[in-house]
Amino acid sequence: MTIHAKATIVSDLAGLRARVAAWHAQGESVALVPTMGALHDGHMELAREGKRRADRVVLTIFVNPTQFAPNEDFTTYPRSLEADCARFDAVGGDLVYAPETSQIYPSGFATTISVAGPAIVGLEDRFRPTHFAGVATIVAKLLIQAQPDVALFGEKDFQQLCVIWQMAGDLDLPVTIVGVPVVRDRDGLALSSRNVYLDAGERAVAPLLYATLTRCAAAIIETGAIEPNLEAARAALTSAGFVIDYLEARHTETLLPLEDAMKSGRILVAARLGRTRLIDNVAIIGMDGELS
Numbered sequence: 001m002t003i004h005a006k007a008t009i010v011s012d013l014a015g016l017r018a019r020v021a022a023w024h025a026q027g028e029s030v031a032l033v034p035t036m037g038a039l040h041d042g043h044m045e046l047a048r049e050g051k052r053r054a055d056r057v058v059l060t061i062f063v064n065p066t067q068f069a070p071n072e073d074f075t076t077y078p079r080s081l082e083a084d085c086a087r088f089d090a091v092g093g094d095l096v097y098a099p100e101t102s103q104i105y106p107s108g109f110a111t112t113i114s115v116a117g118p119a120i121v122g123l124e125d126r127f128r129p130t131h132f133a134g135v136a137t138i139v140a141k142l143l144i145q146a147q148p149d150v151a152l153f154g155e156k157d158f159q160q161l162c163v164i165w166q167m168a169g170d171l172d173l174p175v176t177i178v179g180v181p182v183v184r185d186r187d188g189l190a191l192s193s194r195n196v197y198l199d200a201g202e203r204a205v206a207p208l209l210y211a212t213l214t215r216c217a218a219a220i221i222e223t224g225a226i227e228p229n230l231e232a233a234r235a236a237l238t239s240a241g242f243v244i245d246y247l248e249a250r251h252t253e254t255l256l257p258l259e260d261a262m263k264s265g266r267i268l269v270a271a272r273l274g275r276t277r278l279i280d281n282v283a284i285i286g287m288d289g290e291l292s
């Protein structure tokens with residue numbers, strides 16, 4: 001165990017369990033914020049929300065190999081443990097769990113969570129077919145290892161959040177899963193650790209993603225038409241230089257196609273600008289009035 005500023009860092013499961021057990025024995029509640037590091041203000045908001053909801057906040061930092069396909073950016077994914085710990089300290093975090101790979105995937109590890117429901121609705125899964133099995137497996141492991149009372153995830157990865165809700169419910173994991181709204185730069189770009197891949201020209205164009213989604217959601221509510229407005233949004237982004245993987249309107253809970261503009265839903269997008277793949281989503285607040 002190494003003391004780093006105020007928050008302690010542990011890299012072994014026994015150390016994590018001992019800290020959380022001590023807090024629980026004192027009657028303190030624990031929030032878990034799972035991350036892959038390279039922290040930005042979106043992660044800080046998860047930590048702040050964790051502090052509002054629990055007495056103690058544990059941040060995990062683990063770049064999880066099983067959620068990356070062989071052609072993806074696992075080896076180049078930004079890593080900044082020192083800076084991450086300092087940022088977490090600054091919001092009053094209590095413990096960083098930065099496990100060695102052997103603590104998560106010991107030699108002989110042979111179990112993967114098989115996901116369906118919101119994990120196979122033809123959005124991210126169409127382009128990253130093994131991604132959500134990797135996410136569900138690591139998140140289940142972190143929840144079982146840390147045994148928090150509440151765990152927080154950003155709504156930017158909205159399909160991921162739905163997969164985690166489904167998994168935690170299906171497996172009766174005794175934890176409350178909380179989604180935290182997207183944190184955006186002043187120009188609307190959703191914060192992401194991968195935004196560092198954007199060059200200056202791409203960074204200038206990137207906010208169009210959110211602006212286009214927002215306009216599209218308003219047009220769907222105003223006209224009652226879904227597909228023509230989605231098609232107009234796809235065309236606007238393509239002519240600005242985005243290569244679109246998907247841009248779809250989906251039901252907020254099931255993520256199945258939204259067929260009735262009067263029902264609340266989400267528009268979800270994944271689009272590439274140069275070598276950077278951006279994802280984002282916005283709510284469509286339908287006449288049923290549900291906030292999504």
Ligand code: PAF
Pocket residue numbers: 034035036062064067135138139157160
């Ligand atoms: O959203 C992320 O950063 C990751 O997918 C998560 C939830 C930490 C699992 O590795």
